[in-house]
Amino acid sequence: MQSAETARTNFENLSRNSYPGRGIVLGLSSTGEEMLQVYWIMGRSANSRNRVFVVHGEEMRTKAFDESKLEDPSLIIYWPMRLVGRAHVVTNGDQTDTIADALRAGGDFEQALRTREFEPDAPNFTPRISGVVDLDDSCAYRLSILKSADPEGDSCLRQYFYYEQAARGFGHGITTYRGDGNPLPSFAGEPLLLPLCDGAEATAKFYWDALNADNRVSLAVKAIPLDGRPSKIVVVNSNVK
Numbered sequence: 001m002q003s004a005e006t007a008r009t010n011f012e013n014l015s016r017n018s019y020p021g022r023g024i025v026l027g028l029s030s031t032g033e034e035m036l037q038v039y040w041i042m043g044r045s046a047n048s049r050n051r052v053f054v055v056h057g058e059e060m061r062t063k064a065f066d067e068s069k070l071e072d073p074s075l076i077i078y079w080p081m082r083l084v085g086r087a088h089v090v091t092n093g094d095q096t097d098t099i100a101d102a103l104r105a106g107g108d109f110e111q112a113l114r115t116r117e118f119e120p121d122a123p124n125f126t127p128r129i130s131g132v133v134d135l136d137d138s139c140a141y142r143l144s145i146l147k148s149a150d151p152e153g154d155s156c157l158r159q160y161f162y163y164e165q166a167a168r169g170f171g172h173g174i175t176t177y178r179g180d181g182n183p184l185p186s187f188a189g190e191p192l193l194l195p196l197c198d199g200a201e202a203t204a205k206f207y208w209d210a211l212n213a214d215n216r217v218s219l220a221v222k223a224i225p226l227d228g229r230p231s232k233i234v235v236v237n238s239n240v241k
Contacts, residue, residue: 010192015210019180022092024131026141027171030198035133037090040219047071052237053218058083065239091130117156123183125153139166147186171196200234208236
């Protein structure tokens with residue numbers, strides 16, 4: 001199938017990319033029984049690398065691995081995964097809470113993100129990437145990227161993607177960067193079609209092994225059963241005690 005070939009090529013390109021930055025992949029497991037959310041972080045600085053993922057029930061936060069070495073927490077300490085009703089939110093920053101608060105108030109994903117923009121880390125202007133799987137919307141999922149529309153960071157380009165039906169064993173992914181550089185080049189184009197495995201554990205190993213070993217920091221996969229059972233989050237941290 002052409003879609004399988006495309007997904008395989010995109011995954012191979014990801015595995016060859018030394019620095020895609022943070023990434024989100026949403027889609028349907030190969031068994032068709034659960035939606036999957038993949039989220040990873042990478043780091044080049046000591047502050048960025050000094051992190052781990054910590055699971056709290058069906059939600060997850062980042063935490064400093066060594067609190068004594070934590071410098072600026074503003075862009076690295078946040079809740080990447082939140083649950084609001086049957087909506088599972090995942091992002092690369094504190095816009096997770098912006099989206100969750102909007103959903104609780106009766107708003108929606110796009111409305112919430114219109115109040116945010118890319119990160120204020122010139123000259124990179126790191127994009128904010130976000131996704132949501134809402135079981136009240138069947139197997140549909142949404143992705144978004146907010147990135148600078150110009151090198152000076154004067155304007156924000158907001159892109160939203162809605163996938164009405166998930167295909168078994170496939171998802172769509174978006175990363176903060178196209179690769180390494182100075183400044184770091186923002187992701188461009190539509191989300192990438194990517195392969196998914198038969199559950200959280202297998203998918204976590206699949207993507208963790210693909211990420212650059214020198215720059216990967218943490219990865220999580222959330223499995224969201226379609227039958228309404230509680231979700232499960234599997235975490236891999238490079239920092240372990």
